[in-house]
Amino acid sequence: MSRAISKDGPVRALGAMSGTSLDGVDAAVLVTDGHDILRFGQTAYRAYTTAERRVIAAGFGKWQGPEVQAAAEVVEAAHIALLTDMTDIDLIGFHGQTLAHAPRTRGTLQVGDGAALADRLGVPVVWDFRTADVELGGEGAPLAPFFHHACARFAGIDGPVAFLNLGGVGNLTWVDPAMPRPQDEGALLAFDTGPANAPLNDLMQSRLGQAFDEGGKLAASGQVEQGALELFLAEPYFARIPPKSLDRNDFAEMVALVGELSDADAAATLTAMCAAAVAEAMQHCPSLPSRVLVTGGGRNNPVLMQMLAVSLDCSVGPVEDTGLDGDMLEAQAFGYLAVRVARGLPTSCPGTTGVRAAVGGGTVSVPSRGEG
Numbered sequence: 001m002s003r004a005i006s007k008d009g010p011v012r013a014l015g016a017m018s019g020t021s022l023d024g025v026d027a028a029v030l031v032t033d034g035h036d037i038l039r040f041g042q043t044a045y046r047a048y049t050t051a052e053r054r055v056i057a058a059g060f061g062k063w064q065g066p067e068v069q070a071a072a073e074v075v076e077a078a079h080i081a082l083l084t085d086m087t088d089i090d091l092i093g094f095h096g097q098t099l100a101h102a103p104r105t106r107g108t109l110q111v112g113d114g115a116a117l118a119d120r121l122g123v124p125v126v127w128d129f130r131t132a133d134v135e136l137g138g139e140g141a142p143l144a145p146f147f148h149h150a151c152a153r154f155a156g157i158d159g160p161v162a163f164l165n166l167g168g169v170g171n172l173t174w175v176d177p178a179m180p181r182p183q184d185e186g187a188l189l190a191f192d193t194g195p196a197n198a199p200l201n202d203l204m205q206s207r208l209g210q211a212f213d214e215g216g217k218l219a220a221s222g223q224v225e226q227g228a229l230e231l232f233l234a235e236p237y238f239a240r241i242p243p244k245s246l247d248r249n250d251f252a253e254m255v256a257l258v259g260e261l262s263d264a265d266a267a268a269t270l271t272a273m274c275a276a277a278v279a280e281a282m283q284h285c286p287s288l289p290s291r292v293l294v295t296g297g298g299r300n301n302p303v304l305m306q307m308l309a310v311s312l313d314c315s316v317g318p319v320e321d322t323g324l325d326g327d328m329l330e331a332q333a334f335g336y337l338a339v340r341v342a343r344g345l346p347t348s349c350p351g352t353t354g355v356r357a358a359v360g361g362g363t364v365s366v367p368s369r370g371e372g
């Protein structure tokens with residue numbers, strides 16, 4: 001049952017995220033006033049079936065047409081199936097599924113209709129988080145950094161650290177929680193590091209019919225092809241000054257570099273590319289973080305984690321080291337951001353997306369037939 005969102009005080013917010021790796025939908029509840037995290041709550045996950053994954057993947061890189069419509073329907077139905085049982089929620093932050101992202105030319109497209117979701121679930125829904133930022137000159141991504149700032153404060157961290165999300169695409173947030181507000185200059189710097197698991201997942205799917213390289217086992221049995229890695233690192237994206245962001249398939253051509261390699265060597269090389277992109281990213285941080293806290297599915301890949309430990313000049317570990325939940329951080333982020341949007345607070349700033357000024361992005365849809 002939904003309650004009106006008050007101007008201040010705690011809100012029980014549910015965030016739902018369908019990420020670029022296409023594994024499934026994550027949902028997580030947290031209680032926040034839009035500034036501080038008061039506590040974390042229930043979590044849920046629903047994997048996409050192979051058939052659903054195929055429909056959504058057919059929409060990647062497309063801005064309109066039947067494939068986009070079909071993908072939107074799958075995304076909405078998966079969210080309704082997952083969220084129907086999650087009760088006692090004041091507000092939902094619904095990210096949707098990114099199909100296409102070209103902020104400097106065509107914009108950014110997340111599918112799934114938040115207004116329809118509000119009607120079906122009887123709870124106000126905040127959605128379309130990225131468009132307002134892009135319209136003000138921003139990259140529209142990454143958006144989790146304001147939440148990372150709150151997480152760093154929640155975890156009692158007192159100096160600069162980096163949050164590294166290794167999903168389909170990698171993104172990094174350098175955060176100094178000593179600065180009181182995330183939009184203060186010097187509090188945050190964020191950007192996408194490069195491809196993370198998406199190319200490896202695509203390789204596993206196309207060559208072996210598997211969704212991902214479980215435990216990094218295939219990569220562990222192969223050799224990194226240095227020539228391919230060097231060509232990958234010559235891509236100008238890595239030297240570009242942030243903020244900067246990527247579409248899921250922006251590096252598809254580079255990944256063709258492993259096309260002639262054996263399965264194991266190709267997996268090892270793609271894993272090394274992900275780690276090397278992160279190592280390149282560190283040069284852009286305002287100062288060396290005391291540690292890199294890894295979130296997202298890539299932290300479960302020991303080969304990738306080992307490659308990061310070898311190539312970074314600071315300690316690396318899963319975000320669980322600070323008591324946070326690396327499977328749910330992004331879903332929680334969109335619950336947190338939903339409360340900020342509902343309260344007129346900014347969700348991005350020049351340091352996180354390159355937007356001209358701090359802006360609150362998102363559309364609020366209330367159920368059209370009252371409470372559900």
Ligand SMILES: Nc1ncnc2c1ncn2[C@@H]1O[C@H](COP(=O)(O)OP(=O)(O)OP(=O)(O)O)[C@@H](O)[C@H]1O
Nearest residue numbers: 019020021167168169197212215296297298300301
């Ligand atoms: N045990 C594991 N071993 C190896 N890789 C794993 C393991 N668990 C998860 N992964 C990788 O992590 C991916 C899922 O990561 P995650 O859920 O963070 O992605 P996402 O949220 O969809 O992406 P993004 O953050 O780019 O939106 C899987 O597709 C797989 O590549």
Ligand SMILES: CC(=O)N[C@H]1[C@@H]2OC[C@@H](O2)[C@@H](O)[C@@H]1O[C@H](C)C(=O)O
Nearest residue numbers: 020098101141142143144169171330
């Ligand atoms: C356009 C888009 O959906 N970008 C995603 C994607 O997945 C990881 C990386 O690329 C990041 O920039 C972003 O997601 C996270 C949740 C973010 O906005 O913080």
